[in-house]
Amino acid sequence: MNGAFHICRQGNPDSMYTLFGGKIVVFGGDFRQILPVIQKGTREDIVAASLNSSYMWDYVTVLKLTVNMRLCDVDDPIGSIISTIYLDYLLNVGNPEYYQQREIFSPTHEVVTTINDRMMMCLEGKERSYLSLDSICASQRDADFNNELYTTDFLNSIEVGGLSTI
Incomplete structure (x- = not known):
């Protein structure tokens, strides 16, 4: 079974x-x-x-989305999405469970970045960036590997298609 x-x-x-x-x-x-x-x-x-x-x-019942009802006649669609999905997010900044129960699907990384930037503007305090040590794994290198081609800036500029970050 x-x-x-x-x-x-x-x-x-x-x-x-x-x-x-x-x-x-x-x-x-x-x-x-x-x-x-x-x-x-x-x-x-x-x-x-x-x-x-x-x-x-x-x-199977085939349904087709023809109109995004949440965004009909809205002047600020991104703001509307944020206020609908994350209604009380300023009251829940330190509550990880609040964010684990919510998500926004996005077709592109550009929309994800826009939403992230809008939400970050609403938060109080100084923004901090935590950088990682990005490099090519030594076991993946061959004799012709050119270390100068794969700088940290280059590796951080790569956006993997199909993966949303919010």
Whole structure:
């Protein structure tokens, strides 16, 4: 028996007979662009292995976000997001649990930086930067490694796509 279904059975004895144990699951993305990898597979093999072709697709309800209702007719969308998600954040500056229960998803690092900067402006006190020692791991270097190409400034300028920081 699958462990996930066993856990779900505590509240719902029929969960082992329902898809995902009766839990609501949200799939995101464009399934035409996010295809499974099938080694040496043909186009037909890949399409047949996609979520749209799965037996589960019959149980899926497709919803499309057309309007971000939180931001309709708002002059300051970033401020609106911050005030909605972090309503009392100035009262909870020293409370890590407050921040662990909240998050903002962002499509780009630029939006994350904008939100971080706006929140930092609202905090009292002097801003401090804590720097790390950034370098290339010695075990990853080969004989042709040029240490001058990978300065700390260069390493700190790299932004990894797909990872939000807030």
